[in-house]
Amino acid sequence: MEDKLIFRNKEKRTRQTNQEKLLANLPPNSRFAESYRTLRTNLFFSDMDNEIKSIVVTSSVEKEGKTTTTLNLAHSIAQTDRKVLAIDCDLRRPHLSSLMTKNPGVGVTELVTEIFGAHLTKGSLDEFGVDDLIQLTRLQNRSTRLYLTNNETQAAIMFEKGKITNISWINRPKSKHLINTLIRENLISEEQARLALNKQKESGHYLGSVLTTMNFVSKKDLTRALSIHTVEAIQVVSAMETGSFEFSTLPRDKGKTAKNQTIDIEKLFENFNDSENSLKYCNAAIDKAILSTEEDNLFLIAAGKIPTNPAEVAGSRHMAFLIELLKSRFDFILIDTSPVTAATDALLFSPMVDGTLLVIKSGNTDRKIIQNAVDLFKAVNHPIIGFVLNQVDMKKEGYYKYYERYYSSYYGNK
Numbered sequence: 200m201e202d203k204l205i206f207r208n209k210e211k212r213t214r215q216t217n218q219e220k221l222l223a224n225l226p227p228n229s230r231f232a233e234s235y236r237t238l239r240t241n242l243f244f245s246d247m248d249n250e251i252k253s254i255v256v257t258s259s260v261e262k263e264g265k266t267t268t269t270l271n272l273a274h275s276i277a278q279t280d281r282k283v284l285a286i287d288c289d290l291r292r293p294h295l296s297s298l299m300t301k302n303p304g305v306g307v308t309e310l311v312t313e314i315f316g317a318h319l320t321k322g323s324l325d326e327f328g329v330d331d332l333i334q335l336t337r338l339q340n341r342s343t344r345l346y347l348t349n350n351e352t353q354a355a356i357m358f359e360k361g362k363i364t365n366i367s368w369i370n371r372p373k374s375k376h377l378i379n380t381l382i383r384e385n386l387i388s389e390e391q392a393r394l395a396l397n398k399q400k401e402s403g404h405y406l407g408s409v410l411t412t413m414n415f416v417s418k419k420d421l422t423r424a425l426s427i428h429t430v431e432a433i434q435v436v437s438a439m440e441t442g443s444f445e446f447s448t449l450p451r452d453k454g455k456t457a458k459n460q461t462i463d464i465e466k467l468f469e470n471f472n473d474s475e476n477s478l479k480y481c482n483a484a485i486d487k488a489i490l491s492t493e494e495d496n497l498f499l500i501a502a503g504k505i506p507t508n509p510a511e512v513a514g515s516r517h518m519a520f521l522i523e524l525l526k527s528r529f530d531f532i533l534i535d536t537s538p539v540t541a542a543t544d545a546l547l548f549s550p551m552v553d554g555t556l557l558v559i560k561s562g563n564t565d566r567k568i569i570q571n572a573v574d575l576f577k578a579v580n581h582p583i584i585g586f587v588l589n590q591v592d593m594k595k596e597g598y599y600k601y602y603e604r605y606y607s608s609y610y611g612n613k
Contacts (some may be wrong), residue, residue, distance in 0.1 A: 221270060221298070235275040238587060242272075245554070245584050253522070253532040253552040254584070257545035259572040260538050263560035264589040266294045269535040272556075277496040281530035284489070286500045288534045290509035291542060293502030295535045305488045306503020307521070308512060314484040315517040321445040324349070329439055330472070331480040336446075337361040338516050344449050349442025352435055357449060363464045368432040377406060377428050381416060384424065391415045426462050430471045437474040478524070485524060498529070509537070514547035522551045539572045546579050554584035561591040 242251055256272070258265040269285060277283040287295035288307055296303040315338055319327070324347070332345055333356070340361040347354045353369040373379065378396060381387045387395070387410070399409045407425060410416045416424075490499045506512045513536075525532055534552065536545040549555050555576060559569060576583050 221267070221274070232275075235271050238272060239275045239279070242556075242585065249553065251553045251584070252530065253526060253534070253554075255534045255536055255545055255548045255552050255555045256558065257536045257555065258538045258558040258560075259540050259564050259568045261292075261541065263538070263558050263563060265538070265558040266298065266535050268556075268558045268587055268589060269295060269533050270298055273497055273531075273533050274494055276531050276533075277494055280496065282496050282498070282528075283531045283533070284498045284500065284525060284529040286525070286532065286534045287502040288513065288544070288548060289537050290502055290506055290512060290544065291537050293505070296499070296501035299492055299499045300490055300501065303490070303499075303501030303503070305484075306501035307488075307518075308503035308506050310484060310488055310500075310503070310521055311512055311515060311517045312506065314481065315520060319444075319446060321443065324439055324442045324444060326480055327444065328474060328477060328479040329436055330474055330477045332444055333363070333468075334478060334481065334520070338520055341446075342449050344447045346445045346447065347436060347439055347442060348444075349439055352439055352442070354432065354436045354439070356436070359449070363468060366429060366432045366436065366464060366468075368435050371432070375428075375431060377424060380424055380428065381410075381420075384420075386420050386424065387415050422462055426467065429462060429464060429467055433468050433471045434473065437472045481524065485521075485528075500525075510543055510547065513544040518548075519551050522548075539575055540568060546575060546581075549576060549579060549581035555581065556585050556587060557583050558587045558589050560589050563590075 242254070245251060256265050256269040266289070273283050273285040285295060285299065286307060287293045287303075289295065290308060296306070315335065317335070318339065319332070319335065329347065336343065336345065336358050338361070342359050342361075343357075345356045345358065347356070355367045355369060356363060357365040357367075368375075378387075378392045382389060382392055391413075395406065395409050395413060395415055398413065399406050402409065404412075407421050411418055411421055488500050490501065492499055512518060522532070522534075532552070534548055536548055539545045539557075545555065557569075557572060573583055
């Protein structure tokens with residue numbers, strides 16, 4: 200019992216010490232605040248050709264001040280009227296969350312594993328948009344048939360390892376059937392249409408394959424007609440805002456694209472999907488996870504539960520998808536991660552952002568360890584964009600008196 204009390208007191212003292220190092224608790228004209236403004240400026244101008252809008256903040260080893268640096272830099276950037284998000288992605292020993300909020304709630308782990316990793320079987324389109332269902336199927340690399348229905352529309356989308364291979368507007372009006380489109384465009388005659396449909400019924404092959412095999416229509420004309428056919432299905436499916444959905448096993452050979460069908464359905468879907476409720480399920484979950492702070496323009500997503508497999512969560516497609524969605528919502532994103540020599544998490548996050556900042560505690564870490572951290576990032580072709588030398592003892596360095604006199608006179612301090 201006494202040991203627990205000592206530990207709690209130590210934890211409380213550590214929290215108090217960390218709070219004292221936060222910009223929110225310090226005068227805006229302090230040397231500490233000025234150093235972060237300088238860091239902010241250097242960061243903004245570190246790459247003149249490409250604007251830096253997202254960074255990973257890490258360190259070589261523990262207790263170098265990476266988390267405090269993340270929060271203070273986020274605070275400093277938020278003061279420039281940018282909408283800033285700090286994400287606690289230290290999924291092993293999260294600390295940023297506790298500095299910013301007392302009730303973190305749903306965090307990164309839940310979003311990545313429980314929301315984006317949910318294996319859906321059926322549900323309502325009132326909760327899940329069609330875009331949600333497609334994106335989650337892609338992320339989970341599923342081979343499946345997605346059936347969609349409401350009072351007006353019945354449709355099915357086929358996936359092979361997460362990629363859309365076919366989309367079918369099941370109750371398509373007869374006038375919009377492929378065969379009637381080809382007749383209307385004077386590409387085939389009614390007699391050729393009758394022969395092709397009979398042949399399709401006998402063979403069970405795709406109608407497009409039958410038409411080209413019988414030399415009734417050229418591959419070029421067929422591709423153009425199929426593209427129009429597919430775009431119509433995409434637009435109808437995208438407009439489905441109510442109804443229900445159900446996933447089922449992919450019928451044999453139905454997930455694969457027709458042999459003569461050269462259209463890129465994935466690309467067509469990206470170009471012609473005009474849904475106004477894009478990713479409503481995913482975005483609603485993110486909305487719940489984003490926490491406001493006492494500072495204007497500064498927001499937080501907590502780490503959430505500590506996963507059993509932090510590296511797999513950090514390097515997953517689900518995590519990359521989350522970061523991309525957040526980039527569209529915020530002007531600047533800072534990701535606090537585990538120390539790089541202790542875990543690979545920071546390396547896994549580096550391709551998802553514009554750069555990495557390495558925090559070094561002055562007089563604390565061996566140069567070989569720092570060099571090793573730098574080499575690790577070079578090895579994955581994502582070099583570090585900058586270093587923060589933290590907790591420098593300016594008195595010990597010998598120029599404290601000069602700097603103090605210059606700084607005080609500049610700001611009019613006594």
